[in-house]
Amino acid sequence: MIFGHQDHFFSLVDSLSAIRLLSRIPLEGVPEGLLLSRALEALIEYQDLEQCSIFLLEGEVLRCAVGGGLNTFGRRDPEQPATEGASMLFSAGEGIMGLALESGQIQYCRNCKTDPRFKPFANTTLFYGDGSLISAPIVSDDEVLGVLNVSHHQPEFFQTWHQHFLMLFANFLGRLLHLHRLVNRLEERISSRTQALAQSLEESERLRARYQERSIMDELTGLYNRRYFFSEGEPMLARAVRYGHPLGLLLIDVDQLRGLNDKWGHLAGDQAICRIAETLQKEARTGDLLARLGDSEFALLLPHTLPDGLESMAGRIQAAVAELELRPQDEPVNLSVSIGMTTLCRQAEIRLVDQLDLLYRQAGYAVDRCKQVGRNRRLFYAAALEPALGPLPDE
Numbered sequence: 001m002i003f004g005h006q007d008h009f010f011s012l013v014d015s016l017s018a019i020r021l022l023s024r025i026p027l028e029g030v031p032e033g034l035l036l037s038r039a040l041e042a043l044i045e046y047q048d049l050e051q052c053s054i055f056l057l058e059g060e061v062l063r064c065a066v067g068g069g070l071n072t073f074g075r076r077d078p079e080q081p082a083t084e085g086a087s088m089l090f091s092a093g094e095g096i097m098g099l100a101l102e103s104g105q106i107q108y109c110r111n112c113k114t115d116p117r118f119k120p121f122a123n124t125t126l127f128y129g130d131g132s133l134i135s136a137p138i139v140s141d142d143e144v145l146g147v148l149n150v151s152h153h154q155p156e157f158f159q160t161w162h163q164h165f166l167m168l169f170a171n172f173l174g175r176l177l178h179l180h181r182l183v184n185r186l187e188e189r190i191s192s193r194t195q196a197l198a199q200s201l202e203e204s205e206r207l208r209a210r211y212q213e214r215s216i217m218d219e220l221t222g223l224y225n226r227r228y229f230f231s232e233g234e235p236m237l238a239r240a241v242r243y244g245h246p247l248g249l250l251l252i253d254v255d256q257l258r259g260l261n262d263k264w265g266h267l268a269g270d271q272a273i274c275r276i277a278e279t280l281q282k283e284a285r286t287g288d289l290l291a292r293l294g295d296s297e298f299a300l301l302l303p304h305t306l307p308d309g310l311e312s313m314a315g316r317i318q319a320a321v322a323e324l325e326l327r328p329q330d331e332p333v334n335l336s337v338s339i340g341m342t343t344l345c346r347q348a349e350i351r352l353v354d355q356l357d358l359l360y361r362q363a364g365y366a367v368d369r370c371k372q373v374g375r376n377r378r379l380f381y382a383a384a385l386e387p388a389l390g391p392l393p394d395e
Contacts, residue, residue, distance in 0.1 A: 025176065028183055035180055036066045039173050043150070054138070054173075055090065055097055056146035062090040062097055065146065090147075095119030097147045100135040104144055106167050109133040111155035132157045136170035140178035148173065218292040220270060221277035229291035233301050233356045236289060240303055240344055241352060247303050247344040248310040251363035252280065252317065254296040255336045255375040268328040272335055279320045283313065299360070307343055307380065314339045314378040322376075336376035340366030 025038050036054045043052055053067035092102040096117055100107045112118040112131045131153045138146040148170040152158065216228035224232075240247040254276060261269040273296070280298055284290045289301040302313065318337060326333045340363035350358060362381035369385050370377035 028187070030180070032177070032180060032184075033066060035177070039176070040066060043169065051152075052148070052150045054146055054148055055088070056138075057101065057144060060091060062101055062147055064088040090119070096133055096135045097149060100137045100147045101144055104137050104139060104142075106137070106163055106170075107135045108158060108163060109135075112151075113155075130155045134158055134163060134166055136163075136166045138170050138174040138177065140174040145174055145177055221274055221292050223277055223281070223298075224289070224291040226291065226293045229289060229293060229299055229301070230356060233289055234353065236301060236303055237344065237356050237359075238352055241355070245304055246306050247301070248305040248307065249342050249359045249363050250300040250302070250310060250314055250317070251340040251360065251367050252276075252298040252300065253338050253340075253367050253371070255338055255371075257296040260333065264328040264333070268326070268333070271328075272326055272333070275324050275326065276321055276335065276337065279324065280317065283317050283320060299363075305343075307341075310341045310343065310380075311378070314341055318376065318378065338367050338370035338375050339378040340364060340368075340370065340381065341378060342366065342381035 025035055025042075030038075036056075040052050040054065051067075054065050055062040056065040090098045090101070092098055096107045096109045096115075096119070098119070099117060107117075109115045109118050110132055112133055118133070131151055132155050133149065133151040136148045136150075137144045138148055148166065150158075150162075150166055216224055218225045237247060239245070254272065257269055257272065260272060273292075277292065277298070280290055280300065284300060285302070287303060289299075291299050293299050300313070302310065305313070317339065321335050321337050324335050326335060342359050342362040344355070344359065365385040366379040366381045370379050
């Protein structure tokens, strides 16, 4: 009698150890099949059970998810596709497992050979002869997720405490499985939303970059536009003033662009503008600021450049433009530009923020005089040009 109590005590300890091991199975980063396989390992390790398996509910049928032990339900790697187990299907009310699913209550088959409720498998090598079977529903919040099956080759093997323990184990496994699915759904949702957010941020960045590019770039030529020229030109001018470096400005205006548009159409005029823009890009140095300010007007701001350097640059630009070939409707067109030149002259009474605008106006006076005296000219700004031309038109 004492030995019987000791056996019962040790069985209770083993049962608690199995549940304790089950509670230590991690939920994050573990596939469901591996979770179930570890649950069976915990059951087998601490109980004198020969075979056990877990069938999960898929739709309206139970399908073998994982099995362990000798040969009753077969054993497979949870990471590998099922073979024999995939053919083991039970509907509600069908066999001992089906009854456990339908009723939500533990089912005990004392002798599988004589119990009419027992449904043998098509492959009889998986279960044959006498034996006993317990099917315990795996339940979470009154929802049956599957069935835990434990069998033994001896009839009438399982005792009452086995049934209580397996029901407790199955309920604990049900909660664990439910939490595992919630965690993984949450991780999938977080991953999906994180990916969607990353895509949205990437798209927003592309749109922002595109908008910023359009706000500072000239669409026709790809050069910087007027806004960018005046915003970036001011710090360049400020550095030149601070350190006493020379700085010059070339204002380049395409000659007779309106006549070209009127005669050959705006497509020909756009081609001329683009060809001249490419020429200016080739002639500009690293550190120079080149922009298209208007329909026919370009500006080139040159730091560290004395008047001789401006004159040389303007001459190269005019020579390169003269060599351009433009043949609308196969008729050659000669292109030329007029260039107004001016250099930084710091005046105490003029604020630094107005200095770039002053340079632009000075170069504009010089360009207008070039247009008056015949075009395809270059001319330095001189104060005498202003009274002769009168006030500048509004920008």
